[in-house]
Amino acid sequence: MLLHKVTEEDNKLGIGKSFPGLTKPALNNVDLYAAEKELYLGSKCQVDDNPNPWQFWMIMLKSGNMDTHAGKCPKNGHKIGPFDPPSEFPCFGKGCMNQPLIYHNYTTLQGTTLKGSFYGTWDLNAGSSRDSANMNTSFYSVTWQKELGKGSWIFHHVIRTSTKYPWLMLYLRSDATSGFSGGYHYQTRGMSKIIPESPNFKVRFTLNVIQGGGPHSQFYLMDMGSCWKNNGKPCDGNVTSDVTR
Known part of the structure; x- marks a missing residue:
């Protein structure tokens, strides 16, 4: 029997909706809510x-x-008003920073294999189409599977850019159980039981490129992030002095 510890109701939790452990300041603050929801889901999945x-x-x-014209993005760690976009960060106009559509196929037991996936697009007018012939529609897909009682999890990633979304990223991360993640100024949850410290750790993985995607294909494997301060002190969430890569 396959038990889903995170339910559809859990996934749909949003600001204004309480859950065990949620602090009062986070209830209607989207940034605080997102971080605390991740901790809550992590507690449900914990082994x-x-x-x-x-x-x-x-x-x-x-x-x-x-x-950058929306005035919501910091510049060099400081919150400022609207500014002209640099050439390396594209934007087609208002709404260019939208979240992607996501369609989730919950993990199921198929014979002796666990399988699940999700897929979607950043082009909001594209709906749920998976038509690979439409090469100017952004698309991503992640599938995962594992044989019961043996072997490792296998992840299959597909990502395709479009004219409106020329720079897209799809990461597979093994975050630490606790601590700041590289690039994020709050505690996260993940697969790694300890925080690795350079140079005394090794990463082993197998990459099988099934099909090249041409100029519309991008991938980021493996994602290895870290956080430090130039004065040698540990990161503390201060965006003006934490360095994340």
Whole structure:
């Protein structure tokens, strides 16, 4: 029997909706809510182990579009008003920083294999079409599978850019169980039981490129992020002095 510890109701939690452990300031603050929801989902998925528990693999979608005229993006760590976009961050106009559509196929047990996936697009007028012939529609797909009782999880990633979304990112992350993630100034949850410290760790993975995607194909494997301060102190969430890569 396959038990989903995170339900559809959990996934649809949004600001204004309470859940166990949610702090009062976060209830109607989208930034605080997102971080605390991640901790909550991590607690539901947690598996006890030594030396620490672990939670889940992280699959992250990002877009390089940045609407600097909206006045919502910091510049060099400082919050400022609208400014002209730099050439490396494209934006087709208002709404260019939208979240992608996502369609989720929950993991099911098919014979002796666990399988699941999700897919979608940043082009909001494209609906749920998976038509590969429409090469000017952005598209991503992630599938995962594992044989019961043996082997490792296998992830299959597909990503395609479009004219409106020329820089897209699809990451497979093994975040630490606790601590700041590279690029993010809040605690996250993940698969790794300890925080690796350079140079005393190794990463082993197998990459099989099934089909090249041409000029519309991009991928980021493996994603290895870190956070530090130039004065040698640990990161503390201060965006003006934390360095994340």
